[in-house]
Amino acid sequence: xxxxxxxxxxxxxxxxxxxxxxxxxxxxxxxxxxxxxxxxxxxxxxxxxxxxxxxxxxxxxxxxxxxxxxxxxxxxxxxxxxxxxxxxxxxxxxxxxxxxxxxxxxxxxxxxxxxxxxxxxxxxxxxxxxxxxxxxxxxxxxxxxxxxxxxxxxxxxxxxxxxxxxxxxxxxxxxxxxxxxxxxxxxxxxxxxxxxxxxxxxxxxxxxxxxxxxxxxxxxxxxxxxxxxxxxxxxxxxxxxxxxxxxxxxxxxxxxxxxxxxxxxxxxxxxxxxxxxxxxxxxxxxxxxx
Amino acid sequence: xxxxxxxxxxxxxxxxxxxxxxxxxxxxxxxxxxxxxxxxxxxxxxxxxxxxxxxxxxxxxxxxxxxxxxxxxxxxxxxxxxxxxxxxxxxxxxxxxxxxxxxxxxxxxxxxxxxxxxxxxxxxxxxxxxxxxxxxxxxxxxxxxxxxxxxxxxxxxxxxxxxxxxxxxxxxxxxxxxxxxxxxxxxxxxxxxxxxxxxxxxxxxxxxxxxxxxxxxxxxxxxxxxxxxxxxxxxxxxxxxxxxxxxxxxxxxxxxxxxxxxxxxxxx
Numbered sequence: 001x002x003x004x005x006x007x008x009x010x011x012x013x014x015x016x017x018x019x020x021x022x023x024x025x026x027x028x029x030x031x032x033x034x035x036x037x038x039x040x041x042x043x044x045x046x047x048x049x050x051x052x053x054x055x056x057x058x059x060x061x062x063x064x065x066x067x068x069x070x071x072x073x074x075x076x077x078x079x080x081x082x083x084x085x086x087x088x089x090x091x092x093x094x095x096x097x098x099x100x101x102x103x104x105x106x107x108x109x110x111x112x113x114x115x116x117x118x119x120x121x122x123x124x125x126x127x128x129x130x131x132x133x134x135x136x137x138x139x140x141x142x143x144x145x146x147x148x149x150x151x152x153x154x155x156x157x158x159x160x161x162x163x164x165x166x167x168x169x170x171x172x173x174x175x176x177x178x179x180x181x182x183x184x185x186x187x188x189x190x191x192x193x194x195x196x197x198x199x200x201x202x203x204x205x206x207x208x209x210x211x212x213x214x215x216x217x218x219x220x221x222x223x224x225x226x227x228x229x230x231x232x233x234x235x236x237x238x239x240x241x242x243x244x245x246x247x248x249x250x251x252x253x254x255x256x257x258x259x260x261x262x263x264x265x266x267x268x269x270x271x272x273x274x275x276x277x278x279x280x281x282x283x284x285x286x287x288x289x290x
Numbered sequence: 291x292x293x294x295x296x297x298x299x300x301x302x303x304x305x306x307x308x309x310x311x312x313x314x315x316x317x318x319x320x321x322x323x324x325x326x327x328x329x330x331x332x333x334x335x336x337x338x339x340x341x342x343x344x345x346x347x348x349x350x351x352x353x354x355x356x357x358x359x360x361x362x363x364x365x366x367x368x369x370x371x372x373x374x375x376x377x378x379x380x381x382x383x384x385x386x387x388x389x390x391x392x393x394x395x396x397x398x399x400x401x402x403x404x405x406x407x408x409x410x411x412x413x414x415x416x417x418x419x420x421x422x423x424x425x426x427x428x429x430x431x432x433x434x435x436x437x438x439x440x441x442x443x444x445x446x447x448x449x450x451x452x453x454x455x456x457x458x459x460x461x462x463x464x465x466x467x468x469x470x471x472x473x474x475x476x477x478x479x480x481x482x483x484x485x486x487x488x489x490x491x492x493x494x495x496x497x498x499x500x501x502x503x504x505x506x507x508x509x510x511x512x513x514x515x516x517x518x519x520x521x522x523x524x525x526x527x528x529x530x531x532x533x534x535x536x537x538x539x540x541x542x543x544x545x546x547x548x549x550x551x552x553x554x555x556x557x558x
Contacts, residue, residue: 072426104427105388112381185381208371233368243550
């Protein structure tokens with residue numbers, strides 16, 4: 001049964017230095033508040049898994065929390081580069097970053113295999129590309145029925161998966177809807193699960209397309225964190241802060257500007273409520289990011 | 291497709307607009323299209339708003355049959371989910387929908403392309419010590435191999451059109467031009483740029499200049515291509531954008547700019 005707790009307690013208890021951690025959410029419902037809390041608690045040597053590292057891992061990598069990244073697309077969607085990620089790969093700053101690189105289809109198959117308790121996922125992928133030569137968790141397998149050679153990818157089982165969802169009920173059952181990415185698979189593949197939610201409600205009632213309900217018994221901790229996915233969004237609660245994504249290019253593009261952003265917005269705030277207050281203040285013209 | 295335009299005529303549209311309009315025209319009404327973000331997304335939505343109202347757009351975020359009113363900044367904007375016929379998870383969109391053979395056209399862009407339409411979106415320079423670390427594969431390798439055919443759209447520059455891609459992220463016709471003999475996909479059908487349209491030679495699969503945009507000199511295309519580009523015997527001149535196409539594209543871009551700048555906090 002999931003425990004309803006605070007984000008700081010959940011991160012403190014469940015995420016340890018050296019863990020393999022997946023913070024999933026495909027553009028929608030990205031658990032930014034949890035990422036900030038991991039930075040605040042100064043976790044180190046994490047192996048971070050995520051299809052689209054996005055700004056959340058740019059922040060964690062820039063803050064020096066990650067030793068390794070397992071991913072399939074590391075850009076700022078619609079904007080350009082993740083500069084902290086590039087700085088780590090190209091220049092080893094703030095530390096070198098090992099990478100394990102897949103396609104989205106491969107990463108999805110890895111989580112699905114992890115969730116299904118299989119050692120590998122099978123798909124038609126990677127043939128003719130340069131990816132298998134660089135990535136040890138990509139191989140091939142021959143179909144025993146047709147003889148076709150298919151791609152095999154190693155199952156991915158994070159120590160901890162962290163996601164953001166719209167709602168939980170008081171028993172810790174969790175509902176998310178809209179674009180749900182690989183969250184169900186990443187949750188069911190993990191050893192422990194932290195879920196931040198927009199709100200805790202008495203009863204989960206279907207609210208939008210593609211609703212996924214994760215029963216309390218597969219969730220370790222639920223923490224209410226309204227707008228815990230800013231600058232991404234929660235369908236039915238908030239819209240994507242595209243302006244932040246555009247501004248991130250300037251913030252992350254310069255190490256010093258990034259450090260200053262980190263100091264003010266993450267280390268300088270004690271929790272997500274304070275972080276959002278600061279976001280609102282800077283938007284109201286009371287001192288921007290840069 | 292043929293029209294003569296003198297090189298001195300000043301067009302009332304940009305070369306990027308010419309590219310987007312031309313790319314959009316490649317999509318037939320009713321086709322099921324798996325769309326990459328950026329240039330392809332703009333062209334596919336222009337097609338949907340002009341000649342192809344029944345074009346089915348699928349984005350890798352799992353939004354199927356989506357009809358966004360403004361262009362999404364990311365592949366997972368709320369606009370895509372709110373206007374979709376169906377929304378599914380990412381494992382499903384890649385397994386049942388793409389790998390399952392439901393996609394007629396895959397629509398991609400890249401940082402580098404070679405003469406066999408192989409694409410690089412991973413690194414410039416050696417993999418272990420890249421000069422530029424690019425975002426990576428995303429959905430592209432499987433879109434390139436599982437869609438019925440593939441359209442590629444990118445700006446024509448010598449550093450982009452290279453003899454050999456630094457990293458082969460997504461297979462066009464393979465390093466030697468022959469990889470599709472064993473595949474259900476027809477592979478790349480056209481590469482649309484801001485200078486013209488390249489199509490594979492049916493005998494060798496090597497990309498050839500098949501159409502040139504009005505006012506563009508062939509010498510300019512050759513100059514911006516990093517290999518010795520062959521030119522089709524009957525080189526066409528692309529039909530310029532119609533007023534309706536231009537108006538629709540500019541209106542879409544204007545609405546999009548406004549939407550992307552207008553975020554307001556959910557509550558204060």
